[in-house]
Structure formats: structure tokens, C-alpha cells
Amino acid sequence: MACEPQVHPGVAGPLPTSSSGWGTLPAASPSPPGWGQELHNGQVLTVLRIDNTCAPISFDLGVAEEQLQTWGIQVPADQYRSLAESALLEPQVRRYIIYNSRPMRLAFAVVFYVVVWANIYSTSQMFALGNHWAGVLLVTLAAVSLTLMLLLVFERHQRKANTNTDLRLAAANGALLRHRVLLGVTDTVEGCQSVIQLWFVYFDLENCVQFLSDHVQEMKTNQESLLRSRLSQLCVVMETGVSPVTAEGPENLEDAPLLPSSPCPQETPLMQTELHQLVPEAEPEEMARQLLAVFGGYYIRLLVTSQLPQEGRTRHTDSPRVPCPCQLIEAHILATGCCPFLAR
Ligand SMILES: [Zn+2]
Numbered sequence: 349m350a351c352e353p354q355v356h357p358g359v360a361g362p363l364p365t366s367s368s369g370w371g372t373l374p375a376a377s378p379s380p381p382g383w384g385q386e387l388h389n390g391q392v393l394t395v396l397r398i399d400n401t402c403a404p405i406s407f408d409l410g411v412a413e414e415q416l417q418t419w420g421i422q423v424p425a426d427q428y429r430s431l432a433e434s435a436l437l438e439p440q441v442r443r444y445i446i447y448n449s450r451p452m453r454l455a456f457a458v459v460f461y462v463v464v465w466a467n468i469y470s471t472s473q474m475f476a477l478g479n480h481w482a483g484v485l486l487v488t489l490a491a492v493s494l495t496l497m498l499l500l501v502f503e504r505h506q507r508k509a510n511t512n513t514d515l516r517l518a519a520a521n522g523a524l525l526r527h528r529v530l531l532g533v534t535d536t537v538e539g540c541q542s543v544i545q546l547w548f549v550y551f552d553l554e555n556c557v558q559f560l561s562d563h564v565q566e567m568k569t570n571q572e573s574l575l576r577s578r579l580s581q582l583c584v585v586m587e588t589g590v591s592p593v594t595a596e597g598p599e600n601l602e603d604a605p606l607l608p609s610s611p612c613p614q615e616t617p618l619m620q621t622e623l624h625q626l627v628p629e630a631e632p633e634e635m636a637r638q639l640l641a642v643f644g645g646y647y648i649r650l651l652v653t654s655q656l657p658q659e660g661r662t663r664h665t666d667s668p669r670v671p672c673p674c675q676l677i678e679a680h681i682l683a684t685g686c687c688p689f690l691a692r
Contacts, residue, residue: 560677
């Protein structure tokens with residue numbers, strides 16, 4: 349059956365950025381990959397690949413943990429497994445990833461172009477313009493223009509889709525920070541198959557935590573309104589269930605519906621939406637760790653896809669022009685002015 353799930357654990361190949369060995373794995377050797385070798389910030393430890401099919405799927409995280417152990421990293425499974433799997437493998441999340449993949453968007457665009465071209469052409473026939481070559485050219489130009497506009501809308505939507513999947517890893521990254529591992533997710537298409545890739549990247553974030561902690565403390569002292577303004581934008585809308593038993597009913601009988609909405613009102617789930625602040629007010633160090641957890645997935649996705657902005661100097665990585673997480677957060681999340689928040 350084509351829907352049979354397939355898991356492809358393995359060690360990642362070289363990253364697109366191959367600058368001075370940073371971001372790449374050491375060359376293959378008969379000994380285990382991490383044997384006697386020093387790890388560098390930003391080094392890919394392993395990547396799990398899984399076909400995004402219609403069947404229930406799961407990451408083979410045990411294989412990843414074995415790979416991490418060869419690097420000398422022990423990650424307690426119970427601290428992150430359920431967080432990572434629930435973040436990425438729920439059916440609605442996988443459908444979301446498929447519908448926002450580039451081939452799917454291109455397919456929509458092609459269908460849209462054909463339909464628009466046919467509609468405009470048939471309309472132009474009513475005005476006796478369709479048979480002339482200039483008329484056909486105008487129809488084609490109009491259809492191309494509308495299709496390009498659609499692609500721009502898709503591109504804008506794609507950024508939000510990436511942001512959503514990145515932020516879903518915040519809880520798992522919060523648990524993995526202390527083990528010097530960050531998770532990131534990317535999706536790709538191989539043949540006609542959507543593939544989810546879960547990246548495990550080494551990062552010792554203590555220096556970043558220290559820098560961000562000092563920076564937040566300084567902002568609290570000198571730029572408190574700016575800090576509040578920036579953090580207030582880091583919110584997600586959450587839908588939570590409310591027990592019908594505890595939910596408040598109408599205050600008087602006049603407001604009550606004449607008929608029950610369902611035969612079993614006790615089983616009807618009541619949902620409420622609430623705004624959840626991703627980085628709540630706390631001690632500077634705690635806020636720094638939360639910032640790194642929230643944007644860890646975003647950083648890793650940009651890192652492994654070579655989309656990180658180039659910096660003049662790096663702070664806590666070994667690559668000369670690649671920013672570390674605290675640089676990215678300082679410049680693109682907490683800085684003054686209009687920053688393209690998560691615009692990649
Ligand atoms: Zn840093």
C-alpha cells in the first residue's frame with residue numbers, strides 16, 4: 349500500500365553552507381561518528397526523515413537517541429518525545445505541511461492559470477476580441493498577472509506556515525536546551541512524496557543565555573516599554589476545552605434556548621480561545637531561556653536551509669559570518685524599529 353509509513357533515520361549529510369567545516373558532519377570513518385571529536389555549535393548531529401503519508405506515522409526517535417549517544421549526548425526520551433511528536437505528527441499538522449508545500453502551491457497556481465485564462469478568453473469571445481492575436485496576448489497577460497498575484501499571496505502565507513511549525517517545537521526545545529541540542533523541522537518533496545525532516549543540531553547555549561539575560565535586564569532598566577511592546581507581539585491564540593459542567597449557563601431562563609442543541613448536551617465540547625504569551629514576564633535569565641526555546645526551531649530551520657542573515661562577526665558560533673541564536677533574537681526580535689519578524 350502506498351500509504352505505508354517509512355522512516356529514514358540517519359546522519360545528515362553536509363549542510364548547504366560548507367564554510368570551513370562548520371555546519372557539516374565530519375567525514376565518514378569506521379569508528380562511531382562522534383568518537384573523540386569535538387562538537388561545534390551549529391553542527392548537525394542527526395536528521396530523521398519521514399514520509400508524510402495518509403497513514404499514522406511516528407518518528408523513530410530511538411534511532412536518533414542512539415546517534416546522539418555516539419556523540420556523547422544523553423537525552424532522556426521522556427523529556428521531549430511526546431512534545432516533539434505531538435508538535436509535528438498530529439494529522440492536521442501534517443495536512444497543513446502538505447498543503448503549504450511548494451509543489452502543492454505550484455499545482456494550485458497551474459490550475460488557477462488555466463481556469464482564469466479559459467474564463468477570460470471565453471468572455472473576450474463575447475466581444476469578438478478572442479480571434480485576434482493581440483486579443484489572445486492580452487488574455488494571456490491578464491492570466492499571468494493574476495497568477496503571479498496568487499503566487500505572492502502563497503509566498504506570504506508560506507512564511508506564516510513556517511512560523512507555525514517552528515513555534516510548535518518550542519516546548520521540545522525548552523526541554524532539550526540543557527542537553528545542548530536544538531530541534532528544527534523542514535519539509536521537502538521527493539518524487540511525489542512529502543517528506544518531513546527533523547534536525548538535531550548541537551548548540552551550547554549558555555553564552556547565548558548569559559548575553560540575552562544581560563540584554564533583557566538592560567532593556568528592563570532603560571527600555572521597558574520597548575521590551576513590553578516586542579514581547580506583546582509574541583503571542584499565540586490557543587483553543588482550550590471547557591467542561592460543560594463548569595461552564596456558566598445563561599443567567600435567566602429567558603436567555604436559555606428553547607431546544608437543546610444536541611441530544612446529549614453533556615458531551616458537547618465547549619471551546620474557548622485565549623491569547624497565550626510565549627515569553628511571559630519573569631526573571632531575565634528565565635526569559636532568555638524561554639526566548640531561545642521559542643525561537644530555537646526558527647533558528648535551526650534558517651540554519652539548515654542557509655537562510656540566516658549574514659553578520660559581520662559572529663558571537664557564539666565557529667563560523668565567521670553566521671549569527672548565533674542570541675544575535676538573531678537581539679537583531680530581529682527585540683530591536684527597535686520595524687523588524688521583519690519571522691519573515692523567512
Ligand atoms: Zn549567542
